[in-house]
Amino acid sequence: MTETLKAGSNELVYEAIGLKKQFDGGKVIALRGVDLQIRQGEFVAIIGSSGCGKSTLLQMLGSLDKPSEGVLNYRGKSIPDMPDPSDYRAHEIGFVFQAFHLLPTFTVVENVQIPMFEGALSRSQRKERAVELLESVGLGHRLNHFPSELSGGERQRVAIARGLANKPSVVLADEPTGNLDSQSAKSIIELLLQLHRDLGVTLVLVTHDLTIAERATRTVRMKDGLVISDQLSIPPTDSP
Amino acid sequence: MTLFTIVVRGLIRRPVRTGLTLVGISIGIAAVIALVGMAWGYEKSMVRHLDVMGIDVVVSNMSGGIMPKVYDASLEEKIGKLPRVKESTSVLMQMLSVEDAPMMMVSGREWAGFTWSQLKVVEGRMPKDGSENALVLGRLAAEVLKKKVGDTVQIDAMEIPVVGIVDGNAVVENGAIILSLSVMQEATGNQGKVNFIDLQLVPDTTKAQTDELCKQIKEIFPEGRAMVASEVVGTSQGFRIARAMSWSTSLLAIIVGVLGVMNTMLMTVFERTHEIGILLAVGWKRRRIVYMVLWESALLGFLGGVAGVTLGAIGLKILETTPAIRGLLEPDLGPQLIFISVGIAVVVGVVSGLYPAWRSSRLSPSLAMNG
Structure with missing residues (x-):
């Protein structure tokens, strides 16, 4: 099922060398020196128990937080040194969070349009794209509903559509099924896999669910702020 | 959906x-x-009053309160003979509390002077001569005094x-009690003044x-001043005080407004952390967050x-209909004034939003997201 990681053949998307993150002036150490490379088109599952640093690593990759020490590059450019990381967040990556993080006072179709404000699309183009994305995640019939009117699974679909709003090359998903029942979780994973396959996006997914990690092309296991194993997987060919 | 939609949605989410x-x-x-409307209205009414009466130059004492101090009436003879003067007339005008009315303009005018000729009798008659113990009331003054x-x-x-009710074609005239100069001098104990x-x-x-x-008048009457009618109001100490008071009171109201909006916007930013x-996570620039908060506060303003x-x-x-003001202005x-007031409100909104906007743009x- 798994084999030792070999260098990928595609372009290097992320490169972390000796990545460290401390909080409270060093009292809490979340990352102790992570070395990692992620290549274009990979589906990387980062697994580990709670508090192992996997979500912190994902936040660093998404420039939501800065490392305390070490190198972290995106396509050869230092993420912490980006003059305006909002450009990177808006156009290069899409986030999917465990708690969905939708804006409650906006409808589904409006939520998906939110990231597009940083793009060049006109108002009508924004709406058109949002509708298209929502239809692709199976929510064409829920456009004008508010998040509170949706099930957990549907909310996560909206969040995925929002994450894809600006056609990112990377999707960073932090426990995307953590708040869902097993049936919804399954369908969300299928959706992410389909997007990974069809759009060719690099998918970095943080989870503690091993059955999800088995679907990834590569599994990075973390413990106490360090990567303890990094293996290529052979995902099952048939859908579960 | 536009940024404006987001701004409006931000305001209506907490309607109360x-x-x-x-x-x-x-x-x-x-x-x-x-306050400013009253102060400006007072000035405007006085300017119109002078205009309607056909007054080009006003000679008065430099000192005094709302009304200048009295001076010797004999000066008129000398001033009236100066070149370019077509007609001159003396007036003893005071703001007095009359019966139940708190403040009324009482104007004693030299009999047969040109300021009488602008008045139109709507009821009764004019005084027979300058010595008759009689007065006429402007239309509004009659209503205010119920006479x-x-x-x-x-x-x-x-x-x-x-003896008569008159229309003076200006609010100040219509709100005044008008009588002959000699009767006014006698009533107020200002004989010859x-x-x-x-x-x-x-x-x-x-x-x-x-x-x-005006220079020549100053030579004749060194402690006095002669001013073109349109400038009288603007340079009057009384009007200046009224203007300063109206703006300073307004400023206090504005400061209260600034604090109110700032409090609301800070609450909004805290609530919406x-x-x-x-x-920010989905890629919004900090600048756009600042715009959003500032637009919200500007729209509120x-x-x-x-x-x-x-x-x-x-x-x-x-206020215009209250007895204290009716007929005075x-x-x-x-x-x-509308433009200035709305402009002030928008500036109040923007200024109040600056700190909350700055705070919101500094968020990690x-x-x-976790807080």
């Missing part, structure tokens, strides 16, 4: 708080409208019969000639300004 803030701003702006022809009005210690000499100049008198005339974190102008206009209409609610996306 937004509504209360709007009430706060609108009361502040209504105060500006009412008709045949009644008497007490000016200081004298009971003076009302006046506090204004009004001059009508020969037509086509140039500004240079008017200035020269999580939402701002999400916006604008709406408060519009509501305040409406409230102020209603307030002015009510015509409040000025012109486009200029990860902390904001």
